[in-house]
Amino acid sequence: MSAFEKLVKHSKKVSHFQHLYSISSWDQASVMPSGGAEARGEAMAELSVHIHQLMTQPQLGDWFDAAQNESLDSTQQAILREMKQQWQQATVLPDEFVEAKSLAGSKCEHAWRKQRTENDWAGFAENWKEVVALSQEEAQRRADVSGLTPYDAMLNLYEPGTTSASLDGVFNDVKSWLPQMIDQAIEKQASDIVIQPTGIYPAQTQKAVGQEVMKLLQFDFNHGRLDESVHPFCGGVPTDVRITTRYDEKEFVQSIMGIVHETGHARYEQGLPRALAGTRAGEARSMGVHESQSLFFEMQLGRNPHFIQHLAGFTAGRFADATPGLFSVENLQKLYTQVKKDFIRIDADELTYPAHVILRYEIERDLMNGNISYKDVPELWDTKMQAYLGISTKGNDRQGCMQDIHWTDGSFGYFPSYTLGAMYAAQFMASMRKTINVDSVLDSGDLSPIFAWLSENIWSKGSLLTTNEILTAATGETLNPQFFKQHLATRYL
Amino acid sequence: MSAFEKLVKHSKKVSHFQHLYSISSWDQASVMPSGGAEARGEAMAELSVHIHQLMTQPQLGDWFDAAQNESLDSTQQAILREMKQQWQQATVLPDEFVEAKSLAGSKCEHAWRKQRTENDWAGFAENWKEVVALSQEEAQRRADVSGLTPYDAMLNLYEPGTTSASLDGVFNDVKSWLPQMIDQAIEKQASDIVIQPTGIYPAQTQKAVGQEVMKLLQFDFNHGRLDESVHPFCGGVPTDVRITTRYDEKEFVQSIMGIVHETGHARYEQGLPRALAGTRAGEARSMGVHESQSLFFEMQLGRNPHFIQHLAGFTAGRFADATPGLFSVENLQKLYTQVKKDFIRIDADELTYPAHVILRYEIERDLMNGNISYKDVPELWDTKMQAYLGISTKGNDRQGCMQDIHWTDGSFGYFPSYTLGAMYAAQFMASMRKTINVDSVLDSGDLSPIFAWLSENIWSKGSLLTTNEILTAATGETLNPQFFKQHLATRYL
Ligand SMILES: [Zn+2]
Ligand SMILES: [Zn+2]
Numbered sequence: 001m002s003a004f005e006k007l008v009k010h011s012k013k014v015s016h017f018q019h020l021y022s023i024s025s026w027d028q029a030s031v032m033p034s035g036g037a038e039a040r041g042e043a044m045a046e047l048s049v050h051i052h053q054l055m056t057q058p059q060l061g062d063w064f065d066a067a068q069n070e071s072l073d074s075t076q077q078a079i080l081r082e083m084k085q086q087w088q089q090a091t092v093l094p095d096e097f098v099e100a101k102s103l104a105g106s107k108c109e110h111a112w113r114k115q116r117t118e119n120d121w122a123g124f125a126e127n128w129k130e131v132v133a134l135s136q137e138e139a140q141r142r143a144d145v146s147g148l149t150p151y152d153a154m155l156n157l158y159e160p161g162t163t164s165a166s167l168d169g170v171f172n173d174v175k176s177w178l179p180q181m182i183d184q185a186i187e188k189q190a191s192d193i194v195i196q197p198t199g200i201y202p203a204q205t206q207k208a209v210g211q212e213v214m215k216l217l218q219f220d221f222n223h224g225r226l227d228e229s230v231h232p233f234c235g236g237v238p239t240d241v242r243i244t245t246r247y248d249e250k251e252f253v254q255s256i257m258g259i260v261h262e263t264g265h266a267r268y269e270q271g272l273p274r275a276l277a278g279t280r281a282g283e284a285r286s287m288g289v290h291e292s293q294s295l296f297f298e299m300q301l302g303r304n305p306h307f308i309q310h311l312a313g314f315t316a317g318r319f320a321d322a323t324p325g326l327f328s329v330e331n332l333q334k335l336y337t338q339v340k341k342d343f344i345r346i347d348a349d350e351l352t353y354p355a356h357v358i359l360r361y362e363i364e365r366d367l368m369n370g371n372i373s374y375k376d377v378p379e380l381w382d383t384k385m386q387a388y389l390g391i392s393t394k395g396n397d398r399q400g401c402m403q404d405i406h407w408t409d410g411s412f413g414y415f416p417s418y419t420l421g422a423m424y425a426a427q428f429m430a431s432m433r434k435t436i437n438v439d440s441v442l443d444s445g446d447l448s449p450i451f452a453w454l455s456e457n458i459w460s461k462g463s464l465l466t467t468n469e470i471l472t473a474a475t476g477e478t479l480n481p482q483f484f485k486q487h488l489a490t491r492y493l
Numbered sequence: 494m495s496a497f498e499k500l501v502k503h504s505k506k507v508s509h510f511q512h513l514y515s516i517s518s519w520d521q522a523s524v525m526p527s528g529g530a531e532a533r534g535e536a537m538a539e540l541s542v543h544i545h546q547l548m549t550q551p552q553l554g555d556w557f558d559a560a561q562n563e564s565l566d567s568t569q570q571a572i573l574r575e576m577k578q579q580w581q582q583a584t585v586l587p588d589e590f591v592e593a594k595s596l597a598g599s600k601c602e603h604a605w606r607k608q609r610t611e612n613d614w615a616g617f618a619e620n621w622k623e624v625v626a627l628s629q630e631e632a633q634r635r636a637d638v639s640g641l642t643p644y645d646a647m648l649n650l651y652e653p654g655t656t657s658a659s660l661d662g663v664f665n666d667v668k669s670w671l672p673q674m675i676d677q678a679i680e681k682q683a684s685d686i687v688i689q690p691t692g693i694y695p696a697q698t699q700k701a702v703g704q705e706v707m708k709l710l711q712f713d714f715n716h717g718r719l720d721e722s723v724h725p726f727c728g729g730v731p732t733d734v735r736i737t738t739r740y741d742e743k744e745f746v747q748s749i750m751g752i753v754h755e756t757g758h759a760r761y762e763q764g765l766p767r768a769l770a771g772t773r774a775g776e777a778r779s780m781g782v783h784e785s786q787s788l789f790f791e792m793q794l795g796r797n798p799h800f801i802q803h804l805a806g807f808t809a810g811r812f813a814d815a816t817p818g819l820f821s822v823e824n825l826q827k828l829y830t831q832v833k834k835d836f837i838r839i840d841a842d843e844l845t846y847p848a849h850v851i852l853r854y855e856i857e858r859d860l861m862n863g864n865i866s867y868k869d870v871p872e873l874w875d876t877k878m879q880a881y882l883g884i885s886t887k888g889n890d891r892q893g894c895m896q897d898i899h900w901t902d903g904s905f906g907y908f909p910s911y912t913l914g915a916m917y918a919a920q921f922m923a924s925m926r927k928t929i930n931v932d933s934v935l936d937s938g939d940l941s942p943i944f945a946w947l948s949e950n951i952w953s954k955g956s957l958l959t960t961n962e963i964l965t966a967a968t969g970e971t972l973n974p975q976f977f978k979q980h981l982a983t984r985y986l
Contacts, residue, residue: 035716050819
């Protein structure tokens, strides 16, 4: 057996344990009774340790060295490249460090749940300074090995190949036109009459509508399910993708579009190359590309009036709420494109969302590179919030820098993926429109040509190509924020 | 760390992986879409191998030797005894043998699914002779190590401490009165008018009734769930017990009593000693004792008219079927105690069930001990079926020796557990009645005193005591089939 073959065999072994970890996580989040939490936590921690041990086995280094000299075709080379990168990322941190950071993160997160509601920045900062310090250390360790800046080394965990130099360029471009576009959109919508949901929308009916939407989006129910969880997610494995949503019976807007979003993630997973299953190259490219698929579904397809007409059909006559016009295409379209300057990122609309992300990007970049202190964050947050959205979070850290869970448990470098995904999605759509009449395909109710394009250009590639290679092959160029600007201008101005 | 402590730590590690295996099995049987089966099968096989490797790690032998000389209290001694027995059972078979037997079993089972419907004994025998041969080899290997007869060595996997010498005595006693009692019961019931369900009983309503029953039986929903699967079972882990049932909308009889049965298994699991979690001593005693709890719920409680009055209450007015009297206490009682001589064990009633088990016991005992050949089985089956139930399976192996899955995949020694469980349950009830007025407790709707007795005498003991010790402590004597006879006579004569 060649070293390359040994590496692939080992990778498949690891993926079997990851499979069970995924399913167990889904179970934990969506069906496990709360009394099962403690024992489950212990069992999953044990599996986690086992997976980490497998991924850092000493003989892997020798195999990687030997495989480098074996004659491999281009697919095998890509598989090797991805396996090696994953291995390097797994081995760079000593076990004790990983444990210390995980403990600090858990402690901070646990206290944060209460401190956030109490707007207790001082209390939060006590724990958080440790999380920041350990994250800075992690960034530095990763930087030492990769030769990148500390922040770029973190960024590479979520969107390999992206640098803050390139992000600065892209985000500065967005900052040059976004605040003005937001103001214009709000002014344009000021006179709109939007009928808001005010009835009761039973969870079971929302679920039935959600399933119709999933069918329209050709979710493969033979390889996946829809369930419920407090925080919606897409989990499981490519042959058995588990998406979840949350039903609020006071409205239907969120659950339905949440399902559209998660279905985008799910179809990417379901469309990954089966022949490469169990190797990193058979997995999704990156967080950014993953988000590009969910946002392609949610924003590029889901908010297109030719799609919304189907939502109108699915909801028509299903709910007792008889407010005239509530479920009309026009009103649903308005509900789904209302622009509002507000504090909370996860509730933000499509147009203001990038402002939330850029703000976080700039702060976490400077924090990881050691240019600012954790103490500076509340004030910086307020300043940037005022600059980008014109609202202040002074003395309101609960709705400011304490609102998200990501930094709380030390996930720095993750936020840009959201807006990168939105920009990739706009660029993909612009390219798709060159060969596909997307609106008529949506009208027809058979969305196959759209999915064939996504499958051909993105899903079937797994991680064989880099993000830039995917973008270039699919759209003729690397990330260009003009497509995103154009998309937003068309929809909101 | 003492050798004993090392063993306990190791045992807990193994139990974490077993936890994930259990949850994953539940998922596979009850929610997994069929397209996920192949990858899941591979992942679970990998975990299975890993668990087996852990359980047979070379250093365990040294630890067991060393622990033997450590000063341990009686609980620790029991923990050590159980760990050692499990280790011995895990190490007795070489890996290649386990794999060969598993392959032969899978092959036989796969073909059996079709051969059974086609009544193809000749085809089945082709594969089955290999399964029997390997099972005989397994029995011999286990006999060599344990000093038991081959069959007793298999029996000990499911009901440690039981021998065929003791079973012969018990089952011969049963055979001396059962056939006559069956005839008498059938004659007595001949003039009964039983209203059969003929309507449609929606699954959702059956589930709601099932949940009411589970509440009455004090199932802990904070540590468990009710779901659906083709073959009902009780799985999961003690802190998160997953029971399943199957709904046939043409009747409600099976699903409801199936839930009662599985709830018995579940409460045993939920009642196991938490302080011993992760050690074999904290697990259920045996298959026989497990079945004694499910059958205590299903037969001793579930078919008691004072229990059935609650079922009548839960079902009253819930189903559209308005056949007068269908849901009356009297009619439900009759539905749940109808005696019928028939071919299929899993559909058998309480009174004829032991005949099915004894028949299998006698055949598998002689087969494992090498006293008969696999070729003799159809004829022996027919002869015994005629002797115990007065019906013939000549030329009808589909409903004869090919009906069960247990032998098909090589699980010999398992069948007696069912009837042992039924007999233990009757003996427990007789003892309980000495201090508890079970009928008035059932009338009251608060069944706590019954569960307190079971918890005190069985659940909380885990595997600290042997089955005989449990029986003796709880009832004053070891297994005595007279309690079973008395129970059946009271109910059916
Ligand atoms: Zn997403
Ligand atoms: Zn059972």
